[in-house]
Amino acid sequence: MLELWPFTNFHDLNLDWIIKTIKVYTKKVDDLYDFGLYDFVERVLTAHPEWTTTVMDGAITAAKINSTFLKEIKNYYVTPEMFGAVGDGVTDDTQAVQDAVDYLLTNFGGGHLTLVSNYLIHGTVSIDKGNSISGPPRTRRTLYFESTGEGCLYKDNAGYMFSSNQQSSDFVFTNIQFRGYRDQYGLGYPNTIVFDCSKLIRIRTYGCHFTNLYRIFDDSQTVDSTTNQQSNRSYGDTFTFIENVYYIRRLYDCLISGATIEECTVPIKTDPTFAGNVNTLSVINCCIESTQCAIQLTANTGVATSIVELEVSGCYFEQNGDNTIEVLTDYVYGAKFTNNYIAMVKASGDENMI
Numbered sequence: 001m002l003e004l005w006p007f008t009n010f011h012d013l014n015l016d017w018i019i020k021t022i023k024v025y026t027k028k029v030d031d032l033y034d035f036g037l038y039d040f041v042e043r044v045l046t047a048h049p050e051w052t053t054t055v056m057d058g059a060i061t062a063a064k065i066n067s068t069f070l071k072e073i074k075n076y077y078v079t080p081e082m083f084g085a086v087g088d089g090v091t092d093d094t095q096a097v098q099d100a101v102d103y104l105l106t107n108f109g110g111g112h113l114t115l116v117s118n119y120l121i122h123g124t125v126s127i128d129k130g131n132s133i134s135g136p137p138r139t140r141r142t143l144y145f146e147s148t149g150e151g152c153l154y155k156d157n158a159g160y161m162f163s164s165n166q167q168s169s170d171f172v173f174t175n176i177q178f179r180g181y182r183d184q185y186g187l188g189y190p191n192t193i194v195f196d197c198s199k200l201i202r203i204r205t206y207g208c209h210f211t212n213l214y215r216i217f218d219d220s221q222t223v224d225s226t227t228n229q230q231s232n233r234s235y236g237d238t239f240t241f242i243e244n245v246y247y248i249r250r251l252y253d254c255l256i257s258g259a260t261i262e263e264c265t266v267p268i269k270t271d272p273t274f275a276g277n278v279n280t281l282s283v284i285n286c287c288i289e290s291t292q293c294a295i296q297l298t299a300n301t302g303v304a305t306s307i308v309e310l311e312v313s314g315c316y317f318e319q320n321g322d323n324t325i326e327v328l329t330d331y332v333y334g335a336k337f338t339n340n341y342i343a344m345v346k347a348s349g350d351e352n353m354i
Helices: 015-025 037-047 068-076 094-108
Strands: 088-092 111-115 118-120 143-147 152-155 159-163 168-174 177-180 192-196 200-206 209-218 233-235 238-248 250-257 260-262 268-270 277-284 287-289 295-298 306-313 316-318 325-328 331-338
Touching: 094 111, 094 118, 094 143, 152 159, 192 200, 238 250, 268 277, 295 306, 306 325, 325 331
Parallel strands: 088 118, 111 143, 118 152, 143 168, 152 177, 159 192, 168 200, 177 209, 192 209, 200 233, 209 238, 233 250, 238 260, 238 268, 250 277, 260 287, 268 295, 277 306, 287 316, 295 325, 306 331
Antiparallel strands: none
């Protein structure tokens, strides 16, 4: 039997039509939400125009939410403004974003948080969702952060933007601007980090823009082998003025694809003081320019860091220090470098691939 959550009042719905739509347009029920709120509502209203007398034009108003079905949809798609956010980039909206996240996780185990303004996150938002694999069924939903094109998360101080009180998984961020503070002299706050990857795993970002931040995917709080920076995916993102896109102690099965990385210090870097490992890291079809070193996987003397299955393919490199990629460790098991191109070199001499 299909579980058509969060729709609970089935007596008003044409179940045959709903089930047919799911079978035609999705492979599993969760895929239903990937089409977006308005796309699905439009399909429903086309089939049942009697359910509402107004036309959905992209704005959610009380007048338009006048049926049981649309009320249920509204519950699953929320904005921080519904929980008191100001969205002016000046007022601290941390608590409003936290309340929106808590509402979705408590009631549905996931859902869609739509960002429509510029939100100042002065504190840390805890996405205390639990692990979708080992946790109860409710934790197996995905939590989506989506932008209408104007959504921006701005952090003006040190610390994590997102963390958790326990290992939690399955988050999707789409078309969002992540921005840190930068003064008139080009200086920002140190240690302004987006994701605490010692707690958050299986993060997916699509078409996001990260700028003026210290780190993006960071697991510097990892202390032993019980946690990994695990199964993170970056697709088509832009990174500018970042210290490290990935800062790694322990990593398993991560991908960065189609990214533009420019004016970053060392985009992908291991912690040289920690005896960790990099297990399956892929950097595919990226443009990486103007860094000190594009990829630096190193270990201090006496620190054992292993590299297993590193792939760098189809990338364009330009002005990335004397070495585009530095692998300074005695433990490398499987490395693949194919179809990469190095353009203009530093004036000091030839730029090496590795």
